[in-house]
Amino acid sequence: MKTRKLGQLEVSEMGSGCMSISANYGPPADRSQGIKLIRTAYEKGVTFFDTAEVYGPYTNEDLVGEALAPFRNKVAIATKFGFNLEGSGGLNSRPEHIKKVVEGSLKRLKTDRIDLYYQHRVDAQVPIEDVAGAIKDLIKAGKVLHFGLSEASARTIRRAHAVQMVTAIQTEYSLMERDPERNGVLQACAELGIGFVPWGPVGMGYLTGKMDAGTALDPKTDLRAGFDRFSPENMAANRPIVEAVQRFADRKNATIAQISLAWLLTQKPWIVPIPGTRNIDHLDENLGATKVHLTPPDLREIDAALSKITVHGGRMNEEQMKVVDQTV
Numbered sequence: 653m654k655t656r657k658l659g660q661l662e663v664s665e666m667g668s669g670c671m672s673i674s675a676n677y678g679p680p681a682d683r684s685q686g687i688k689l690i691r692t693a694y695e696k697g698v699t700f701f702d703t704a705e706v707y708g709p710y711t712n713e714d715l716v717g718e719a720l721a722p723f724r725n726k727v728a729i730a731t732k733f734g735f736n737l738e739g740s741g742g743l744n745s746r747p748e749h750i751k752k753v754v755e756g757s758l759k760r761l762k763t764d765r766i767d768l769y770y771q772h773r774v775d776a777q778v779p780i781e782d783v784a785g786a787i788k789d790l791i792k793a794g795k796v797l798h799f800g801l802s803e804a805s806a807r808t809i810r811r812a813h814a815v816q817m818v819t820a821i822q823t824e825y826s827l828m829e830r831d832p833e834r835n836g837v838l839q840a841c842a843e844l845g846i847g848f849v850p851w852g853p854v855g856m857g858y859l860t861g862k863m864d865a866g867t868a869l870d871p872k873t874d875l876r877a878g879f880d881r882f883s884p885e886n887m888a889a890n891r892p893i894v895e896a897v898q899r900f901a902d903r904k905n906a907t908i909a910q911i912s913l914a915w916l917l918t919q920k921p922w923i924v925p926i927p928g929t930r931n932i933d934h935l936d937e938n939l940g941a942t943k944v945h946l947t948p949p950d951l952r953e954i955d956a957a958l959s960k961i962t963v964h965g966g967r968m969n970e971e972q973m974k975v976v977d978q979t980v
Contacts, residue, residue: 653697653942656924658847659819661768661798663728665917666942667700668693668935669851669928674712676875677857681930683715689930690719694727696939702822702849702926704732704772705757713760721762730820730849731757732772732802743975745775747786754795770800770822774977780808784815791816800849805977806836809846818846822926825850827859827912827954828881828893828963835978841922852967853916853925854909854938856882861894861908863887879972881965889964896957906944909934911954913941918951 656665671677673686681689690701703716713731720727733753736744757766769790771783790796798819801812812818821841825832829852832838841848854860856876865888869877876882881890894908901911909927916925927938946954966973 653699653939655699656847657922658768658849658924659798659817659845661728661819661847663700663924664698665924666698666913666939667702667730667849667924667926668698669926670701670703670712670716671707672928673930674715675707676873677928678870679873680708680711685930686715687719689932689935690716691722692932693935693939694720694723696935698939699727700730700924700926701727702730702851703761704770705753705760706732706735706737706772709735709737710756710760713757717760717762724763728767729761729763730768730770730800730822731761731766732770732800733757734772734775743773743775743777745771745778745783747778747782747789750783750786751790754790758795765794766796768798768800768820769796770802770820771804772802773975774801774804774808776977780804780812781815784812784818788816802851803976804837805979806840807979808977809837809840809844813844813846818844820847820849822849822851824852824856824967825916825923826853826855827897827915827958828855828890829967831967838920842920847922847924848920850916850923850925853927854912858882858887858890859894859897859908859912860934861898864891875972878969879965879967880969881963881967883965886965892961893958893963896961897954900950900954900957904944904946904950906940907937909937910941910944911946913938914944914946915951915954917942918946
């Protein structure tokens with residue numbers, strides 16, 4: 653496995669998104685299965701693992717902490733703060749709250765420092781400069797090594813970076829979701845030397861080719877059940893995307909998911925996707941994307957094919973999009 657740099661943080665070129673083992677994409681996996689998956693990813697060269705206090709809540713950090721404890725010093729752990737989990741469940745990025753909740757994350761992760769600490773969602777009630785200042789204090793104290801932002805606008809990224817260097821931005825980005833190319837976020841990362849971590853790199857599972865109008869998502873355990881893009885109508889309407897990528901994948905002797913991940917890796921040398929799975933076969937498939945070579949003509953062909961196809965449905969529901977920072 654090759655490595656890439658997110659700012660000054662060096663990690664494997666493919667990371668592991670751990671959320672879906674514990675929450676949000678169906679009922680939690682068996683704990684021993686989750687630990688085995690994470691340790692197998694490490695054995696196969698993955699050194700970058702992504703979690704958050706809100707996944708579970710808390711249970712995913714706890715799982716990641718136990719799974720990575722035997723080789724803690726050989727991996728980078730990213731986690732996130734910013735929700736008011738003891739109260740309303742809304743956002744809370746007040747400096748005193750950040751300094752309190754970091755202790756819980758450190759304890760659950762069984763570690764004395766967090767390699768990359770993201771603000772999970774931008775809190776409109778707290779100036780981003782105050783958030784960056786709080787992280788600066790935690791970096792001075794040695795509890796955090798690098799600062800990240802999730803779902804932040806280019807303007808917010810620049811303001812935060814002026815106070816404390818931002819190492820990575822995490823935002824949904826895939827063949828189906830190209831907003832970061834249009835809204836200035838990738839451009840800001842390029843200008844400031846910030847890495848980019850796409851979540852949902854295989855379209856939240858849709859770009860595996862295994863989901864269609866008949867796929868049942870449980871609204872009690874699967875967030876996607878409430879997302880526009882995952883309504884039966886839109887899953888049916890978006891099949892041309894899957895078919896276009898499938899045709900290309902067949903020629904490359906790869907899967908749709910592998911083409912989707914290889915495409916992201918080819919966009920910029922500072923992009924590190926974090927596909928998530930609880931299944932070892934899917935892990936192997938995802939990591940196989942690092943062996944898929946896409947040439948400039950390949951990329952032009954993929955773009956040309958997809959430019960003719962409309963993506964149906966917004967990427968999250970209205971409630972979720974309210975906390976995505978879209979200031980310009």
